[in-house]
Amino acid sequence: KQEVTQIPAALSVPEGENLVLNCSFTDSAIYNLQWFRQDPGKGLTSLLLIQSSQREQTSGRLNASLDKSSGRSTLYIAASQPGDSATYLCADNQAGTALIFGKGTTLSVSS
Amino acid sequence: GAVVSQHPSRVICKSGTSVKIECRSLDFQATTMFWYRQFPKKSLMLMATSNEGSKATYEQGVEKDKFLINHASLTLSTLTVTSAHPEDSSFYICSARDRGSPRAAIYFGEGSWLTVV
Numbered sequence: 001k002q003e004v005t006q007i008p009a010a011l012s013v014p015e016g017e018n019l020v021l022n023c024s025f026t027d028s029a030i031y032n033l034q035w036f037r038q039d040p041g042k043g044l045t046s047l048l049l050i051q052s053s054q055r056e057q058t059s060g061r062l063n064a065s066l067d068k069s070s071g072r073s074t075l076y077i078a079a080s081q082p083g084d085s086a087t088y089l090c091a092d093n094q095a096g097t098a099l100i101f102g103k104g105t106t107l108s109v110s111s
Numbered sequence: 112g113a114v115v116s117q118h119p120s121r122v123i124c125k126s127g128t129s130v131k132i133e134c135r136s137l138d139f140q141a142t143t144m145f146w147y148r149q150f151p152k153k154s155l156m157l158m159a160t161s162n163e164g165s166k167a168t169y170e171q172g173v174e175k176d177k178f179l180i181n182h183a184s185l186t187l188s189t190l191t192v193t194s195a196h197p198e199d200s201s202f203y204i205c206s207a208r209d210r211g212s213p214r215a216a217i218y219f220g221e222g223s224w225l226t227v228v
Contacts, residue, residue, distance in 0.1 A: 032214055040134050042115070043204050044155075044219035051214055098145050098157050099206075 002092050008102050014110055021092035021105045023070045023073040032093035033066050033073045038104070039088045044089065047075070072086035075110040113139050115207050117220030124195055124227055131191045131225045134205030141178045141207035143190040145178060145217075161188050185210075195227040 003026045023033070032051050035102040036044040048057045048064040050073070054076050056065040073090055087106045091099035114137040115161040116190040124130045142163050147155040161182035169175050177199075177205055188207075192199050204222040208215055 017141060032216075034217065036219070041202070041222070043115075044206070045220040046161070046216060046218055049214050049216050091217075093215065096143070098160055099217055101155060103154050 002030075002094075002100045004089060004090060004092055004100050006088075006105050008105060009103065010106045012082055012108045012110065014108040015080060015082060016030065017109075018078050019080055019107070020094050021075040021077070021088050021090075021107070023074050023075070024047065025073070025092055027092075028068045028071055030066075030068060031095050032037070033064070034091050035062075035064050035073075035075050036089045039086045040087060050091075050092065053059045056109055060098070077107075080107075082109050082111045085109050113137075113209050113212075113216070113218045115205065115218045115220040117205055117223050119223060120221060121224045122226070124198055124225070127194055128195045129191055130195055130225060131189055132203055132205075132225070134188045134190070134207065134220050135185045135208045136209070136218070138213055139190075139207075139209040140185040140216075142210045143208045145180075145206045145208075146181055146188070146190050147204045147206070149204060149222075151202075154192055155204065158190075179190065192225065195225070197227045200225055200227045 005024045034049045035047040050066040061078040066073045077106045087104040090103045116135045146158045159167045159169045164196040166218045167180035182188040
């Protein structure tokens with residue numbers, strides 16, 4: 001059974017810093033790895049989706065990588081801004097089933 | 112990106128009444144939709160998976176008769192909380208899988224805050 005872990009649970013950084021959020025999974029037979037952002041009291045916003053055949057995806061200041069052999073995915077945020085403050089969730093997106101989420105990393109970017 | 116709309120965003124109802132929450136995929140067809148519940152500062156908890164035209168599959172511990180899910184079309188699923196009680200107060204979120212996407216991406220609605228008084 002797939003288990004997804006995100007460490008750390010919380011992270012605080014000053015504005016402008018580059019940072020990496022970590023996601024690990026136990027079953028390397030991952031279909032897609034999807035990263036989401038959740039603002040307090042809101043739904044989830046899809047940030048990036050990496051297919052199992054891919055190694056990374058980029059969108060603006062965000063870059064997500066996937067290393068199936070090591071069971072890891074990372075979300076790199078460049079030049080962080082206060083507006084990036086949110087909870088970031090990674091999930092194993094298996095076809096036909098619900099997402100398997102990590103517990104998330106709550107990021108706080110101070111100005 | 113694809114859009115999933117949830118309505119209402121906030122609802123207050125009296126104990127014993129029923130309330131319906133709608134989840135619509137606005138620009139794609141969704142054969143599968145998922146309903147979650149989330150308590151403050153807690154993780155999402157999957158309640159049920161609904162497939163268009165068939166009965167929903169509920170997670171263990173979720174009462175089927177209390178949380179009625181209907182997925183009548185490829186763009187609409189509804190969650191009805193029946194005979195609501197204060198302990199049903201929570202944040203409910205739906206998500207939908209874009210069947211037309213080769214990557215099978217999943218998109219979430221904005222969530223619905225339910226308060227039962």
